[in-house]
Amino acid sequence: MEGLTTEIVIQTLVSGLLWGCIYALIAIGLTIIFGVMDIVNFAHGEFLMVSMFIVYSLSLLGINPLISLPVAAIALFALGILSYKTLIRRVLDAPMLAQIFVTFGLMIFLRNLAHLIYSADYRSVAVSVFQGRVEVLGIYLSTPQVIAALVAAVMTAAVYWFITKTEMGWALMAVAENKNAASLMGINSERMYALAWGIGAACVGVAGALLANFYYIFPEVGALFGLLAYVVVALGGFGSIQGAFVAGIIIGVTEALAGLLIDPSVKYVIVFSVYVVVVVLRPKGLMGNV
Amino acid sequence: MKESKILSQENASLQTKIVSKGKTVQGVLLFFASLALVILPYVVQQPFYLHVFILIFLYAVMGGAWNILGGYTGQVSLGHAVYFGIGAYASTMLMMEWQISPWLGMLIGMILAVLVSLAIGYPTFRLKGHYFAIATLALGEIFMIIFSNWEWVGAAVGLYLPILPSVWINFQFTEKTPYYYIALGMLGLTLLVTRLVEKSRLGYYFRAIKNDQDAAKALGINTTYYKMVAMAISAALMAMAGTFYAQYVLYIDPNSVLAMSISIQACLVAVMGGVGTLWGPVIGAAILVPLSEFTRSYLGGSGSALDLVVYGVLIMLIAVFQPAGLMGLFGRNQARRKEA
Numbered sequence: 001m002e003g004l005t006t007e008i009v010i011q012t013l014v015s016g017l018l019w020g021c022i023y024a025l026i027a028i029g030l031t032i033i034f035g036v037m038d039i040v041n042f043a044h045g046e047f048l049m050v051s052m053f054i055v056y057s058l059s060l061l062g063i064n065p066l067i068s069l070p071v072a073a074i075a076l077f078a079l080g081i082l083s084y085k086t087l088i089r090r091v092l093d094a095p096m097l098a099q100i101f102v103t104f105g106l107m108i109f110l111r112n113l114a115h116l117i118y119s120a121d122y123r124s125v126a127v128s129v130f131q132g133r134v135e136v137l138g139i140y141l142s143t144p145q146v147i148a149a150l151v152a153a154v155m156t157a158a159v160y161w162f163i164t165k166t167e168m169g170w171a172l173m174a175v176a177e178n179k180n181a182a183s184l185m186g187i188n189s190e191r192m193y194a195l196a197w198g199i200g201a202a203c204v205g206v207a208g209a210l211l212a213n214f215y216y217i218f219p220e221v222g223a224l225f226g227l228l229a230y231v232v233v234a235l236g237g238f239g240s241i242q243g244a245f246v247a248g249i250i251i252g253v254t255e256a257l258a259g260l261l262i263d264p265s266v267k268y269v270i271v272f273s274v275y276v277v278v279v280v281l282r283p284k285g286l287m288g289n290v
Numbered sequence: 291m292k293e294s295k296i297l298s299q300e301n302a303s304l305q306t307k308i309v310s311k312g313k314t315v316q317g318v319l320l321f322f323a324s325l326a327l328v329i330l331p332y333v334v335q336q337p338f339y340l341h342v343f344i345l346i347f348l349y350a351v352m353g354g355a356w357n358i359l360g361g362y363t364g365q366v367s368l369g370h371a372v373y374f375g376i377g378a379y380a381s382t383m384l385m386m387e388w389q390i391s392p393w394l395g396m397l398i399g400m401i402l403a404v405l406v407s408l409a410i411g412y413p414t415f416r417l418k419g420h421y422f423a424i425a426t427l428a429l430g431e432i433f434m435i436i437f438s439n440w441e442w443v444g445a446a447v448g449l450y451l452p453i454l455p456s457v458w459i460n461f462q463f464t465e466k467t468p469y470y471y472i473a474l475g476m477l478g479l480t481l482l483v484t485r486l487v488e489k490s491r492l493g494y495y496f497r498a499i500k501n502d503q504d505a506a507k508a509l510g511i512n513t514t515y516y517k518m519v520a521m522a523i524s525a526a527l528m529a530m531a532g533t534f535y536a537q538y539v540l541y542i543d544p545n546s547v548l549a550m551s552i553s554i555q556a557c558l559v560a561v562m563g564g565v566g567t568l569w570g571p572v573i574g575a576a577i578l579v580p581l582s583e584f585t586r587s588y589l590g591g592s593g594s595a596l597d598l599v600v601y602g603v604l605i606m607l608i609a610v611f612q613p614a615g616l617m618g619l620f621g622r623n624q625a626r627r628k629e630a
Binding site for chain 2: 034097100102113234283
């Protein structure tokens with residue numbers, strides 16, 4: 001292939017890595033909710049979209065995206081808990097399909113609510129602190145993307161630390177492992193479920209706030225990212241945080257390479273095919289322990 | 291309610307009597323309902339109402355198709371748009387390129403859909419639960435992207451079917467009534483197939499796989515084989531619905547026949563009505579289609595998304611308050627729970 005220099009390949013790999021960090025953070029939110037209560041939230045992409053629109057709306061008021069990031073995270077934490085309290089809690093004992101459909105309803109509701117308020121137009125944030133490109137060892141990367149990936153990686157590490165090293169995280173894992181045994185230990189499973197939804201939504205909220213700095217904002221934006229998140233979670237193994245991180249990077253790099261070597265318009269065919277092949281060979285995903 | 295109250299008394303002879311009486315009542319009701327549907331186009335003349343009925347039948351066929359695999363066999367597919375799309379594209383391309391009647395095209399589309407479903411099913415049936423659902427979702431997207439970039443089938447622009455004389459061999463009509471009867475016939479066929487599956491050995495194997503795959507395997511049931519059978523039946527019916535859609539709307543593109551929303555709709559119809567039941571998809575379609583069509587015509591006029599906002603809320607409400615599907619309203623379990 002002509003023009004395929006080492007620099008371009010490295011640049012593509014790094015760019016894929018950066019995207020992978022963001023995919024990982026989105027997917028981790030999803031996998032936490034699944035890990036704790038075995039429910040796939042099909043409105044996860046829409047949570048991302050809500051966060052992006054929060055940052056967008058605040059930017060219209062001239063508020064710096066750095067300030068709106070924690071605002072979006074807290075708002076999404078609240079949205080997660082609200083979704084749990086009003087909807088999910090009522091279908092805990094219902095068949096899996098009813099649980100899926102509550103979140104499908106939520107997806108349709110949120111997507112079209114955004115459509116109703118903001119119309120279908122593509123928007124971008126009015127104020128952006130991070131602009132331009134940075135040069136690292138001869139390769140050029142967009143600044144907002146580098147910062148987003150770094151924050152996403154830090155956030156991922158923080159969530160991992162919270163789950164594995166703090167008492168509340170252990171309580172979450174205990175409920176995930178065995179709800180009844182956990183409640184015998186005095187853990188309030190109800191509170192832990194709400195917490196899982198809060199943290200899961202906050203993760204995707206941070207991802208959305210980061211993404212809003214360099215990606216178009218529109219009501220359907222959650223569709224692609226949501227789909228990628230399901231694929232990342234299934235590839236990594238449902239419920240596994242490390243799995244979601246590794247899978248996020250794999251998907252990001254695969255996407256970038258497929259776009260470079262084959263064609264950008266069919267890159268997701270390659271991405272999803274890689275996922276299907278891996279998951280057929282390893283039916284529980286890379287690190288699934290279900 | 292009254293019937294179930296009597297049923298709860300421990301009187302076996304009375305029970306059988308009432309069950310058989312219940313069956314006769316059901317049969318009579320079914321007869322009159324079918325009769326009413328057959329004469330309906332003579333009474334209802336407004337195209338909009340006929341259109342709503344046609345869509346109800348179409349969605350009931352899609353839901354019924356999904357139900358064979360998802361409802362009876364317990365394999366939740368979120369990629370059934372693939373088979374719908376194959377049905378739509380196969381008959382359309384055969385007609386446009388080689389002037390083959392869409393009726394024959396429909397059969398070829400169904401065969402193609404079955405072949406593709408087997409190719410998809412063979413590897414993915416190793417996956418269970420959510421893993422299977424997400425894999426089918428991803429495969430659905432793969433088809434969507436390929437068709438969106440495939441020039442021969444019109445890529446993302448889609449295909450306008452040439453307008454042909456309104457005769458049966460062309461599967462094209464200027465009136466809505468013929469479409470109404472075709473859709474009704476397809477629904478009848480779907481219900482018949484479902485009924486046959488339900489009553490046959492196949493149905494027992496399917497339910498055994500749904501209840502406990504490992505146990506079914508331990509009992510000597512070739513689970514992969516029977517899941518593939520369920521998938522094939524399901525795909526064929528879905529492709530049939532796809533051809534109907536193409537001939538009814540006379541325009542197809544990846545967004546309207548291969549999108550994830552098609553897979554979700556098929557699944558939604560069955561889940562809302564009641565999965566793994568004969569009438570579930572019919573009830574689901576009879577509720578969801580008018581809901582979406584009427585909210586669209588009353589609320590969606592200005593191009594806003596208010597209709598879909600309301601639609602989303604209603605889906606959440608139904609899922610929260612009637613998680614077993616609307617069939618549960620008519621079922622014995624529901625009546626018993628109310629008594630208790």
